[in-house]
Amino acid sequence: MQGLHLTADCYDCRCAPGLLLDPAQLRQFVVEQTIRSSLTIVGEKFHPFQAADGSAAGVTCALLLAESHLAIHTWPERQAVTLDVYVCNFTEDNSAKASGLLDALIASFAPARWQTNRLQRGSGANDQTLALEQLTQHTAYGTQLAPPLVQVQSQFQRIEIANSAEFGKVMRLDGAFMTSERDEFFYHECLVHPTALSHPQPRRALIVGGGDGGSSEELLKHPSIEHITLCEIDPLVIRLAREHLRQIHRGALNDPRVQHVAEDGFAFVKQAARAANASQLYDLILLDLTDPQNANGSALAADCYGEEFLQACRALLNTGGALVMHLGSPFHHPQRFGQLRQRLGNIFTHVSPYTVYVPLYGALWGMAVASDTLDPRRLDSHAISARLEERALGVLQYYNENVHQALFALPNFVQNLGA
Incomplete structure (x- = not known):
C-alpha cells in the first residue's frame, strides 16, 4: 500500500x-x-x-x-x-x-x-509536501515544503511561496522553482557580477523579469549604477516578493533607482528599441526570465528568447554594453543551450558562455554574456580583484576573482554545445 x-x-x-x-x-x-x-x-x-x-x-x-x-x-x-x-x-x-x-x-x-x-x-x-519540478520528461528535482504562505493565480501565472527546511522561503511560478532565500546568491551573483565587473562603469541597466528583486539587489552594489529599469510583466510577483522575500531583494525593490515597468518584456523592448535615443540606452541588459517552456507547459517568456527580441536588445545597448541571460541546463537542456548560444552568436560579436551549479534547480546551469565589444574572459583574477576592491561591493557569498575565471572554464561537453 x-x-x-x-x-x-x-x-x-x-x-x-x-x-x-x-x-x-x-x-x-x-x-x-x-x-x-x-x-x-x-x-x-x-x-x-x-x-x-x-x-x-x-x-x-x-x-x-x-x-x-x-x-x-x-x-x-x-x-x-x-x-x-x-x-x-x-x-x-x-x-x-x-x-x-x-x-x-x-x-x-x-x-x-x-x-x-x-x-x-x-x-x-506529516505536514510537509515533496514539491517536485520536472527538469525533463524523465527527471525531476524536489524539496519538502511546508503548507504554502502564498498560493494564488495571478493574471499570468500560478505563484506559490512556502517555507523549506533547507532553502528557507521558496518561490515557485507555474510549478517551477524560481528562487529561495538560502541559495539565491548562486544564481543572482553569477548572473550579475561577471558582466557588471567586466564593464568599466555601468550606469544604466535593464532587467527583464527578475520580479523577486535579487538581480536588482546585486546590481545596486555597484556604486556607478544610477538607474535600473525593472520590466516585470506580473506586478503581483513584485508585491509578494516585497512582503515575503526581503532576504532576497533586501529592500532593492523599494530603491528609488529602480523603476518598475509592469509590461510584457517583448513588447517593452521592441517599443523602446524603436524610440530609443542616446539617453535611453543601457550599459547592461539582464534577461532574468522564466524558462522558455517548462515541463508543465508554461511558456510565458518564450518570445524573449527569440532572435527578434535579442536583436532589439542589442539596439538598446550603449557602445561597450553587454547582455546576459541564462541558457538552461547544459545536461538536461542541451538543445536549448546550444540553440541560444548560436542565436546570440548570430547577433553579437562576442558570446561568452559559462556555468554554475544552482542547488534549488538541482542542476548545472548555463549562462552567457553577449556583447559587440566586451568579453569578460579577458579579465584575469588580478583585474577582477582590483575592481572588486575599487567598487567595495560588500558581502558576496559566491563570486570572487578566482571564481570569475573558473565560471568560464567549460567542460568539453558544454564547450561543444552550439559551438
Missing part, C-alpha cells in the same frame, strides 16, 4: 467550458496528460450529468492506472474541479509522475485559487 495520494480542489476555473461539460473533450485532454506523464492507463470511465432541464451539468471520470488511479469531478455551476491522483510506489517511485500530472491538470483548468493535499500512504504522514 505504500504510495503517494494527491488531491486538489480548484475554484473559479478559467479553462475552456468544454473541459467542465463535454466528456469527449475532457477525455482527450486527460488521456493526453496522463500519457505525457508516463503513467499507464488500463481502463477508463467518463460519465456526463444533466441538469433538470436537460442541459449539461458536469462530468465524473476515472482512469484506472497500472500504478493506481486518477479521478476528476467537474462542477461547472461553480467553475470548480476536484482532482485525485494516487500512485503506488511499491516496486518503483512514481511520485514525480503523479506530481507532474497534477501540476499539468491544475495549470490547464486555470483556477483562480486552489488547495492541494499530499498524503504519503503506508509510511506515515
Whole structure:
C-alpha cells in the first residue's frame, strides 16, 4: 500500500467550458496528460450529468492506472474541479509522475485559487509536501515544503511561496522553482557580477523579469549604477516578493533607482528599441526570465528568447554594453543551450558562455554574456580583484576573482554545445 495520494480542489476555473461539460473533450485532454506523464492507463470511465432541464451539468471520470488511479469531478455551476491522483510506489517511485500530472491538470483548468493535499500512504504522514519540478520528461528535482504562505493565480501565472527546511522561503511560478532565500546568491551573483565587473562603469541597466528583486539587489552594489529599469510583466510577483522575500531583494525593490515597468518584456523592448535615443540606452541588459517552456507547459517568456527580441536588445545597448541571460541546463537542456548560444552568436560579436551549479534547480546551469565589444574572459583574477576592491561591493557569498575565471572554464561537453 505504500504510495503517494494527491488531491486538489480548484475554484473559479478559467479553462475552456468544454473541459467542465463535454466528456469527449475532457477525455482527450486527460488521456493526453496522463500519457505525457508516463503513467499507464488500463481502463477508463467518463460519465456526463444533466441538469433538470436537460442541459449539461458536469462530468465524473476515472482512469484506472497500472500504478493506481486518477479521478476528476467537474462542477461547472461553480467553475470548480476536484482532482485525485494516487500512485503506488511499491516496486518503483512514481511520485514525480503523479506530481507532474497534477501540476499539468491544475495549470490547464486555470483556477483562480486552489488547495492541494499530499498524503504519503503506508509510511506515515506529516505536514510537509515533496514539491517536485520536472527538469525533463524523465527527471525531476524536489524539496519538502511546508503548507504554502502564498498560493494564488495571478493574471499570468500560478505563484506559490512556502517555507523549506533547507532553502528557507521558496518561490515557485507555474510549478517551477524560481528562487529561495538560502541559495539565491548562486544564481543572482553569477548572473550579475561577471558582466557588471567586466564593464568599466555601468550606469544604466535593464532587467527583464527578475520580479523577486535579487538581480536588482546585486546590481545596486555597484556604486556607478544610477538607474535600473525593472520590466516585470506580473506586478503581483513584485508585491509578494516585497512582503515575503526581503532576504532576497533586501529592500532593492523599494530603491528609488529602480523603476518598475509592469509590461510584457517583448513588447517593452521592441517599443523602446524603436524610440530609443542616446539617453535611453543601457550599459547592461539582464534577461532574468522564466524558462522558455517548462515541463508543465508554461511558456510565458518564450518570445524573449527569440532572435527578434535579442536583436532589439542589442539596439538598446550603449557602445561597450553587454547582455546576459541564462541558457538552461547544459545536461538536461542541451538543445536549448546550444540553440541560444548560436542565436546570440548570430547577433553579437562576442558570446561568452559559462556555468554554475544552482542547488534549488538541482542542476548545472548555463549562462552567457553577449556583447559587440566586451568579453569578460579577458579579465584575469588580478583585474577582477582590483575592481572588486575599487567598487567595495560588500558581502558576496559566491563570486570572487578566482571564481570569475573558473565560471568560464567549460567542460568539453558544454564547450561543444552550439559551438
